[in-house]
Amino acid sequence: MRFTLLKKKNANPLNGPKRFPVFHLVAAGTVAGIVGIAALLPDDSSPDDATYSVTSTPQLSSSTTQLPLTKTDPIAELAQTMEIPASEPTEQQKLDEADWIKLKVGKGDTISGMFQKAGLPARIAIAVANAAKARNGGKAFNRIYPGESLQFLIRDNKLAKARHIHNRLRSTEITRTATGYELDKLERKPDIELRYAEAVINNSMFLAGERAGLSNRTIMSMASIFGWDIDFAMDIKKGDRFNVLYEEKYLDGKKMGVGEIVAAEFTNRGKAFTALRYTDQDGSTSYYTPDGRSMRKAFLRTPVDFARISSRFNMQRKHPVLNRIRAHKGVDYAASTGTPIRAAGDGKIIHRGRKGGYGKVVILQHGNGIRTLYAHMNTFRSKQKKGGKVKQGQIIGYVGSTGMVTGPHLHYEFQVNGVHRNPLKVKLPDAAPIAKAERKRFAEFASIVLTQLRGQNGVQLAQVDKKTDTLTQ
Ligand SMILES: [Zn+2]
Known part of the structure; x- marks a missing residue:
């Protein structure tokens, strides 16, 4: 190294x-x-x-x-402009902070139990929980989880403030007022x-x-x-x-x-x-x-994770079931039944159902005359239908062994204007570039960030890809 x-x-x-x-x-x-x-x-x-x-x-x-x-x-x-000035806590604030009773939520702790530990009766716990709920405090003071904490400030034997610390960034504070309780959600930004x-x-x-x-x-x-x-x-x-x-x-x-x-x-x-x-x-x-x-790219090269290629694109393949020469116009990915299959690119579902030897199959229509096909599915992704749109990477079904197969796998095809192309070799188009209306803004942004990236050590990359030069000249 x-x-x-x-x-x-x-x-x-x-x-x-x-x-x-x-x-x-x-x-x-x-x-x-x-x-x-x-x-x-x-x-x-x-x-x-x-x-x-x-x-x-x-x-x-x-x-x-x-x-x-x-x-x-x-x-x-x-x-x-974004810096929040750190103000020193006042003497009074420091004093107050020391008065807080701070309790960590452990396994099996209940909200009223925590209030009791702080010397507060169950009816106060209920009042606080109700007030929090009523003021749209979400789960604050209503549900607690180990690792969180509850904090109480008691003045004149009365609960003056309570905090539900959800995590290091988020807490809810409740303050008793003359008329009831006031709720503040406190959010910290790293x-x-x-x-x-x-x-x-x-x-x-x-x-x-x-x-x-x-x-x-x-x-x-x-x-x-x-x-x-x-x-x-x-x-x-x-x-x-x-x-x-x-x-x-x-x-x-x-x-x-x-x-x-x-x-x-x-x-x-x-x-x-x-x-x-x-x-x-x-x-x-x-x-x-x-x-x-x-x-x-506009398309994923491999529409299924955790799979191995079990059969390649081959126009002269001997079919494992038919046992005779029959072109294999796709790639097979062996994977266990139920493995998610993803849409290779943004597109529209033009077929979703059984189709002969393909078994359960989904066909997607993309732009530029490109279609992708996913065969032998065990099940389709629920809540999708023919005519519906899918996004790249979105799950459309699950690996199975429907149709004419010897074991569970995804058979994947990539067609351009009706012609089958080898999914492993076809040149995939890029996803959409920076929009025209964004170009100027992007160029200025890129110039700054590149300066930061490359200026760190005066890195002079000997063979910078041509495309990276355009904005740095
Ligand atoms: Zn196949």
Whole structure:
């Protein structure tokens, strides 16, 4: 295992991914291009509507130019406007906090039992539960689960406030007033910090990812983002490498977990693939190449998970049941009965029923004269019907052995204008690119993110895919 491009004097690969603030931009020439990004970045589309925080960073390298934090730095501006100033608790608040009775919910605990432990009679528990229910508090004070906690503030022998802490991010607080109870739902947002990691693969992508400090989740995400272009089981070669910009979530300075991959570059056998996570103005998020093409194909290569190919596309095959030469115009995937079968692409169900030797079969009509067929199903997915629309990846049925078969498998066909094509080899069209109306916004976004991704270490990828060059020139 070797780590690459660690030019930073103080960068230690064993410390995992290095931290850097979101506003850390390295090349002075990029500033002009990024003005206005505050308006571009989605302000409410990240999964947790997270606060982007700014942290101070050590000077990473003498060869790195650190830009001063100025008004023209839109990411910094964004970070500032989104930062909630941390106010010191007042003396009174500190005192109050010490007065709270804090009880963890254990197995078998009941709500009234918890109130009793706090010295409160069952009728108060009932009143609070009813008040919470009436004020649309959901399950607060009505259902408790081990690992949650209930907290009580008692003043003058009366319940003044109670909190139901659901988890680290969510709690419900009830306050007694002159007229009854007031309910507040408290939601905390984790701070999001961007992290950068890179590695050269020696034997496995997984090991390289782990050594670079990536979580399993991030490694898996990377595999799924690039999985359309790279077969991670077959194509990975020693010397392949990746660099990735991803989110980490923090609460009170403590790491809570990882978020999404913001951008990543994977060089497989000398060819670089780059993916940027973009949320459009309608709020839909996907990964795109820097020139706005979708990282996804319009079709899944394999419509069933956890399957092995048991028979390939072959115009000269001896049929296992008929025992004579008969073209096999599809691919068979052996899988256990009940394994979900997914729609290879967005489309319309044009057939759903029995069809001779195919047994139970679904045929989908897609755009551009493409049809896909899924045969020998055990059962169809419920609540779908002929004429209905399905999305790529949506389950349409389950593997079985209906029709003329020797064992449970999916027989999958791919037809273009009525001609059978080999599903394993046919060139799959890309999913929809960035819409015309989004192009300018996307280009500005891509320019910033690429600067962040590539500027981290001055990575100069020797053989950057042509398509990735267009926006960085
Ligand atoms: Zn078959």
